[in-house]
Every structure is written in structure tokens, then in C-alpha cells.
Amino acid sequence: MDGVLCFKDKNYTRATIPNPVNITCPYHGRYVIYYNNRTHEPFPDGYSFYAHNDLCEVEVFGCSTAGFYGENCSKPCHKNCQEGHCHITEGTCLGCQAGYRGPMCNEECGQFTYGLECNQTCGRCSEGEQCNHMNGSCSNGCDVGVYGEKCDRECPDGTYGRNCKNKCSKHCIISERCDSVIGQCVGECQSGWKNIQCDKECDGGMFGNHCNKTCGKCLNNEQCHHINGSCLNGCDSGYQGINCTEVKNNRAVIAGISITTVVAIAVIVLFFVFRSFQSNPQNIETETQEETPDVTNNYQEIAYSTIDTNSVHSNEHETEPMLECKNVSIKRKSEEPENIGACFAKEHVVNENQFEKRAVTSSEAPDILVNQLHKNIAEMKKCKDEGFKLEYSVLSTGEMFPCDAGKREENRTKNRYKTILPYDHSRVILYGDNECLEYINASFIEDNNGELAYIATQGPKENTVNDFWRMVWQQNVTRIVMLTNLMEHGKIKCSQYWPDCLTTELFRDFTIQNVSEKHHASYISRNFVLSHEQLLVNACKCDFLLLSIQHVSI
Structure with a gap:
């Protein structure tokens, strides 16, 4: 039977035991059990195996009504006494309700404790406040790094701050993994980002990993791209290259002017051909028109991609324009032409080698309205997909940025193809054992807003x-x-x-x-x-x- 020990005799002998014995038991209960312990050594002096005792009388005194104490049982116990019981003479509580302490249970739990006997520790309430003394809740919310009613749960992965309302940066080396208190990224930032939260792009003329690389001579001293260092709006006078780090010489400038002239002539010839189609569609194979076309009137009708004149290879021999397709039927309205660009002159369908080093930028590809997409595709598919072939031919090939990680000896076996490697500035970095950085052939891809949209991998x-x-x-x-x-x-x-x-x-x-x-x-x-x-x-x-x-x- 469970019970509370009120008194245990350890010192009385036959000569010193008082008669009668008065014992105060400050506990509430229904039974009083008296027994002689004969099972645990050492036994007291004078112990006899044949000893026995007789109780002549046992008297138990207390208040007949629970919740009162005093000589006449007229004083109520404190309201915070556990189960309303207190010492029958002193009035001290035999135990306190949850959230209270002290002999009379009239003191709330303090020192960041709560609950029964104040033996539970508060969570991290806002501004270091004391939690509710009874249930441990935080009335004004949680401190940074924790959440929950009692503010005793760490922020889930990917969140931090007060009440875990902030999200870790996508630009941490391990995306959306950071310290739960201040949002400091685990490890370091991805290339092109800085601050402990990796929430700010490189600036001040710097770019790359840890923002420790210097931008080239961008136009008007503009900030280069924070990740790869490219100059988005071109280079200052006298410089060239993607990052504007190559110094131009006069010979290169003259060559550029000559190339521009060649391209201009090619475009005018193309306009002549288009004009010929419109005038005599039945003889488009050989007939051309000598009259100079009205470029202003046809400008809105002809859609073509501009060409980076600095990368076009000029041809030594001029060729006579010759059309790939024959007997192409072109409809014509009374005022504006339709399908003007049905065919392309053959010399403008260049092979892949001619455009090996050409880079296509966003300014080179005209925007296409959604409601014009079907029409655009139909135009591109004419003449055995000549339009698609032309666009495909100007795509850049080879490496535009460093791929050093993928070329390392220890990483070569992880690549499926020798020539398809991730760029160092945008590759996904794995965390291995002991947080060692490891390689995988995968790259982060941004959307139109510059945010990381998905991962492309082999x-x-x-x-x-x-x-x-x-x-x-x-x-x-x-x-x-x-x-x-x-x-x-x-x-x-x-x-x-x-x-x-x-x-x-x-x-x-x-x-x-x-x-x-x-x-x-x-x-x-x-x-x-x-x-x-x-x-x-x-x-x-x-x-x-x-x-x-x-x-x-x-």
C-alpha cells in the first residue's frame, strides 16, 4: 500500500522511549498504519527476535471538515493549497497547486519556472519575459529562434527569427539552411552573394565567390553581374569581352567597322529579296527588283534577329542571293504584305562553324506575343525548318565561364559527358561527411526575375x-x-x-x-x-x- 512516512524510530531504546509518544503527521490521509520493522539490518541495541509490542491506545486528531485548520478548525486553508489541505495547527499547505510555491502557497513561480512545485523550466519567451506560472505559455510571443505555445521548440529547418516567421535565404551554400536565431547561413554563401544571411548581391565593383573578384570596365562604370562578372550593358571605350577585361586595339576597331558594313549590306540585300517576293510571286526563283525597297513601310512587317557585329566572320567572296525554296505561294493584300519572310536567301543560312564563338543575348531575340506564337512557329517551319536552323546556328558553343570543378581528376568519373560540365559560379555544391564540400554535375537555373527556379542535372x-x-x-x-x-x-x-x-x-x-x-x-x-x-x-x-x-x- 502506498503511503507517506510520518515518523520512523531510529534512536529509542527500552529505557528512553516515552510514554505516551506524541507524533505530528502533517499529511492528509484516511488510514494510520503502525508497524514494527524487523526486516532491515543493522538492528538497534537490545533487539530481540522474540520481542513484541502491544498498543494500548492510538488517538488521531484532525479537523472533521477538509480545508480548515486551527484549534477550533475555524481557519480556512489558503486557496492555493493542493486539494485544499493544510497543516491542522499551523495552516501551512501540504502541497501547492501548479504555479505556486511557499509555505502558504501564496507566491507565484519565478526565476523562469512554472508548473507543479515550480519544477518545470520556461521556454524562451519574447524579450526574456517570465512565462505563465501555471502552464508555461508565453503571452507576448516567442523570442528569436523558437516557436510554439511554450516557446520551447526550435525553428523548423529553413526558418529563423522571432516566432520563426523569416525564411532562410535561397542563396546559402545549402539552400534555405541557416541558424534559427539570426538566419546566418550554414557554411557560406553561394557565388555572388554576401552578408551572414546571404541576402545581398555583390556590389562595389566586386563579384563571384565571397565577392572577392573585381569587375571589368563595364559601361559608365556600372556594377557587373554579381555572379559571373559579365557587363550587362556593354563595355567602356577601349575594352571588350564578356567581362570587359580585354583591351581593344585600333586594328580590332577597324575590323569591327568593316564587319558592320558587311552585315548592313547583307540586310539591305535581304530587303531587296523580300521586296521581289512581294512584287512577282510567280517568278521568285530568278526575278529581283532593281528599285530600292521602302524600309520604313516594311519595318513593322519583317521580323529578324539582330546580329552581334563583333562576332560575325566576314566572307572574302560575295555570293549571288539564291533561294532555297521554289514555287512558294505568297498571298498579298491590297495594302500590307503577308508572309513577307517566307524564304531566306541561302547565304544567310550559315553553318555551325561560322557561328562557333557567337553569343546570343536577350537583345538579339525579339519578343513574341503569346497570340502570335502559332503564327511564328508556322513561319519558322517553312522551307524545311530554315527559321529554326538559323536560330540554332547562332547559339553559342563551348565554355563561356570556368568549369574548373568538373575538370578535376577526382570529379571526372562523375560526369556522363566530357563536354557537358556545370559552370563554377552556378553549380550545386553538396555537403558531405564533416561538412566537406563535394561535387555533382548539376546547376541552379534562374527565372526571369533572377530567382532560383530549378536545378538542371545530368x-x-x-x-x-x-x-x-x-x-x-x-x-x-x-x-x-x-x-x-x-x-x-x-x-x-x-x-x-x-x-x-x-x-x-x-x-x-x-x-x-x-x-x-x-x-x-x-x-x-x-x-x-x-x-x-x-x-x-x-x-x-x-x-x-x-x-x-x-x-x-x-
Whole structure:
């Protein structure tokens, strides 16, 4: 039977035990148990195995009505006494209700404690305030780095600050991972960003990792691109190159002027050809018109991409314009021409080698209205897709920025192709064991607003599948879109990095569970649950789409 020990005799002997014995028991109960302990040594002096005792009389005194004390049981116990019980003579509480302390239970819990007997510790309330003395709640909210009713829970990953309302920066080296108090990024910033929260672009003429690289001679001393150092509006006089770090010489300037002249002549010839189409559509193969075209009237009707004159290779021999397509029917209205650019002059359909070093910028490609998209595609497809071929031919090839990480000896086996490597300034960096930085062939892609929109990566190889899922975990990826097949034209394009439907597979520290799979006409959708074995949490649910891709050679 459970009970509270009121008195235990450790010193009385046969000669010293008083008669009668008065014992005050300051506890509330229904029974009084008296017993002789004969089970635990050492036994007191004079102990006898044959000893026994007889109780002549036991008297228990107390108030007949609970909640009162005093000589006549007329004084009420304090309201904060536990269960309303107190000492029958002194009135001290036999225990306090939650949130109170002291002999009379008239003091609230303090020193950042609360609860029964004030033995629980408060959370981190706002401005270091004392929590509610009874239930531990914070009436004015939480301090930075914690949340919850009692402000005793650390901010979830990706948030920080007061009541965890702030989000960690996407520009941390591990995206959206930071200190829960002040938002300091775990590790460092991505290239082009600074401050402890990685929330400010490089400025002051600096760019790159840690903002430790100096911009080139941008036009009007403007700030260069904070990540790659390129000059968005061109270079100051006397400088050239993407970053405006190359000094021009006079010979280069003269060559540029000559090239510009060649391009201007080519454009005028093209206008002549368009004008000829309009005047005599039945003889477009050979007939041309000698009259100079009205450029002003035709300007709104002819859409063409401007050409970077500094990168055009001039030809030594002029060629007679010759059209690729024959007997092209061109409709014509009474006032304005339609489909003026139905065909292209052959010398303007350049091969890939002629544009090997040409860079296409946003200013070179005219905007296309949504309601004009179908019409634009139809125009581009004419003459055996000559329009698409022309645009494709001016795409830049080769490396525009450094790819040193992907070329390192220890990383070469992680690349599926030798010539497709991520740029150093935009590549995804993995955190390995002991927070060591590791490599994966993947790059961050920005949207039109300069925000990180998605990650582009190669189809995982057998030796990079674990790295792929580690990237998914660290970057909080929730949707995967696969734009390749496992096998194409007899060649392996991607290793299967997911388990079959309703099965589970372990990839190093990560367990992938394929919980559902649906086959549609042109794609397959799967749903995965990603678990971290060491952290023992299921923190990532991924939607997976495998699109049916038809590869077209251009």
C-alpha cells in the first residue's frame, strides 16, 4: 500500500522511549498504519527476535471538515493549497497547486519556472519575459529562434527569427539552411552573394565567390553581374569581352567597322529579296527588283534577329542571293504584305562553324506575343525548318565561364559527358561527411526575375545515384522531372535511380519508397517518400514525372 512516512524510530531504546509518544503527521490521509520493522539490518541495541509490542491506545486528531485548520478548525486553508489541505495547527499547505510555491502557497513561480512545485523550466519567451506560472505559455510571443505555445521548440529547418516567421535565404551554400536565431547561413554563401544571411548581391565593383573578384570596365562604370562578372550593358571605350577585361586595339576597331558594313549590306540585300517576293510571286526563283525597297513601310512587317557585329566572320567572296525554296505561294493584300519572310536567301543560312564563338543575348531575340506564337512557329517551319536552323546556328558553343570543378581528376568519373560540365559560379555544391564540400554535375537555373527556379542535372550514373538523392534532400526538392529515357538508340542515357512500384530501396543514407505509380499516354508519374536513415525522419515527398521525349536532329 502506498503511503507517506510520518515518523520512523531510529534512536529509542527500552529505557528512553516515552510514554505516551506524541507524533505530528502533517499529511492528509484516511488510514494510520503502525508497524514494527524487523526486516532491515543493522538492528538497534537490545533487539530481540522474540520481542513484541502491544498498543494500548492510538488517538488521531484532525479537523472533521477538509480545508480548515486551527484549534477550533475555524481557519480556512489558503486557496492555493493542493486539494485544499493544510497543516491542522499551523495552516501551512501540504502541497501547492501548479504555479505556486511557499509555505502558504501564496507566491507565484519565478526565476523562469512554472508548473507543479515550480519544477518545470520556461521556454524562451519574447524579450526574456517570465512565462505563465501555471502552464508555461508565453503571452507576448516567442523570442528569436523558437516557436510554439511554450516557446520551447526550435525553428523548423529553413526558418529563423522571432516566432520563426523569416525564411532562410535561397542563396546559402545549402539552400534555405541557416541558424534559427539570426538566419546566418550554414557554411557560406553561394557565388555572388554576401552578408551572414546571404541576402545581398555583390556590389562595389566586386563579384563571384565571397565577392572577392573585381569587375571589368563595364559601361559608365556600372556594377557587373554579381555572379559571373559579365557587363550587362556593354563595355567602356577601349575594352571588350564578356567581362570587359580585354583591351581593344585600333586594328580590332577597324575590323569591327568593316564587319558592320558587311552585315548592313547583307540586310539591305535581304530587303531587296523580300521586296521581289512581294512584287512577282510567280517568278521568285530568278526575278529581283532593281528599285530600292521602302524600309520604313516594311519595318513593322519583317521580323529578324539582330546580329552581334563583333562576332560575325566576314566572307572574302560575295555570293549571288539564291533561294532555297521554289514555287512558294505568297498571298498579298491590297495594302500590307503577308508572309513577307517566307524564304531566306541561302547565304544567310550559315553553318555551325561560322557561328562557333557567337553569343546570343536577350537583345538579339525579339519578343513574341503569346497570340502570335502559332503564327511564328508556322513561319519558322517553312522551307524545311530554315527559321529554326538559323536560330540554332547562332547559339553559342563551348565554355563561356570556368568549369574548373568538373575538370578535376577526382570529379571526372562523375560526369556522363566530357563536354557537358556545370559552370563554377552556378553549380550545386553538396555537403558531405564533416561538412566537406563535394561535387555533382548539376546547376541552379534562374527565372526571369533572377530567382532560383530549378536545378538542371545530368541523368545519374551508377556512381552518382547516392549524390543525386543527397542533393534532393539538401535542396528540399519536391518534384523531379526526367527528360530522358534510360536507354536511347542502344546507349545508356541514365541509370535507374528509383525503386520499382510499391518497393523500397536503400541508397547509402537514404531510403526511397515508391508509394504510387501511374502510367499516362505521354508520361509516367510516381510518388516517392524519401527518408534519412541517420536522422530517422521522413522529411521529403517527391513527385516524379517521366516524360516521353522524341529526340529530333537539327
